[in-house]
Amino acid sequence: xxxxxxxxxxxxxxxxxxxxxxxxxGITIAVAQYDLGAMNIWVALGIATLKSGLxxxxxxxxxxxxxxxxxxxxxxxxxxxxxxxxxxLDVLYR
Amino acid sequence: xxxxxxxxxxxxxxxxxxxxxxxxLLFGGLFILYAVYLSRYPQEFISAGAQLDVRFGGGNTxxxxxxxxxxxxxxxxxxxxxxKLCLGLLGGTIACAALFMINKFFEWSAxxxxxxxxxxxxxxxxxxxxxxxxxxxxxxxxxxxxxxxxGALILAWTMVLIMTxxxxxxxWVILENAGLYWHLVDLIWIFVFxxxxxxxx
Numbered sequence: 001x002x003x004x005x006x007x008x009x010x011x012x013x014x015x016x017x018x019x020x021x022x023x024x025x026g027i028t029i030a031v032a033q034y035d036l037g038a039m040n041i042w043v044a045l046g047i048a049t050l051k052s053g054l055x056x057x058x059x060x061x062x063x064x065x066x067x068x069x070x071x072x073x074x075x076x077x078x079x080x081x082x083x084x085x086x087x088x089l090d091v092l093y094r
Numbered sequence: 095x096x097x098x099x100x101x102x103x104x105x106x107x108x109x110x111x112x113x114x115x116x117x118x119l120l121f122g123g124l125f126i127l128y129a130v131y132l133s134r135y136p137q138e139f140i141s142a143g144a145q146l147d148v149r150f151g152g153g154n155t156x157x158x159x160x161x162x163x164x165x166x167x168x169x170x171x172x173x174x175x176x177x178k179l180c181l182g183l184l185g186g187t188i189a190c191a192a193l194f195m196i197n198k199f200f201e202w203s204a205x206x207x208x209x210x211x212x213x214x215x216x217x218x219x220x221x222x223x224x225x226x227x228x229x230x231x232x233x234x235x236x237x238x239x240x241x242x243x244x245g246a247l248i249l250a251w252t253m254v255l256i257m258t259x260x261x262x263x264x265x266w267v268i269l270e271n272a273g274l275y276w277h278l279v280d281l282i283w284i285f286v287f288x289x290x291x292x293x294x295x
Binding site (some may be wrong): 008009010011015017018021022025028029032038040041044045047048051052054055058059060062065067068069072073076077078080083084086087091092 | 106118119122126277289
């Protein structure tokens with residue numbers, strides 16, 4: 001029915017990614033117990049970005065998709081970054 | 095199914111991704127609200143965030159991550175011909191969605207009983223930064239909760255299609271797209287959890 005059969009990801013890969021996500025969640029909770037000032041929010045965002053990267057690449061199969069999918073994801077995230085960046089240019093330097 | 099039906103898998107998946115991008119921008123707008131008010135009221139955000147219970151947020155993180163694992167494996171299972179395993183995993187995912195909403199119910203009930211809900215007298219007596227925090231919290235987690243319910247309904251509908259053979263090992267794109275939607279629900283929560291529940295614990 002479909003000619004281009006996408007890659008079948010083995011169960012093991014998913015379980016390893018899930019364990020990784022649990023470990024990263026544990027690290028986020030542990031780090032939040034220490035007062036690092038403004039660094040807390042950046043560490044939390046960094047780990048959340050790493051976790052979402054794992055979910056998008058493996059769970060959502062982005063790693064196995066064509067360049068079209070990857071570029072469109074990149075442009076959507078760029079638009080979001082511009083959205084955030086320009087809002088803060090306004091808010092911080094008003 | 096007749097072999098003459100035209101199937102465009104790339105197109106179907108790409109359309110789903112385009113929709114997910116609009117969802118990312120929708121929640122992105124709410125995260126921008128959070129960021130702007132965090133920079134304006136850092137102390138109030140910390141004291142308001144401390145009133146959220148990490149156990150609810152953390153428990154729901156485990157539930158969603160595990161449900162995402164179930165959905166991911168269910169696609170591989172269907173394509174390998176293990177239809178029963180696939181249906182079991184999707185059932186497990188819907189159970190996780192129910193567990194998530196039950197958690198949310200108890201969490202919100204506790205907050206409501208303390209008089210913290212949008213427009214309540216107690217909330218309006220709080221400092222402006224805390225009022226903003228709780229209002230954005232209710233909008234973001236409420237909208238996310240609606241996505242959890244919609245995701246569970248879509249997965250239930252997909253299970254029916256698998257049971258009737260409409261979705262099978264050779265024609266699985268509906269399950270793939272339903273799974274993408276479910277992972278998005280998980281993705282949003284990955285950011286909600288640290289920003290709302292862990293902001294300096």
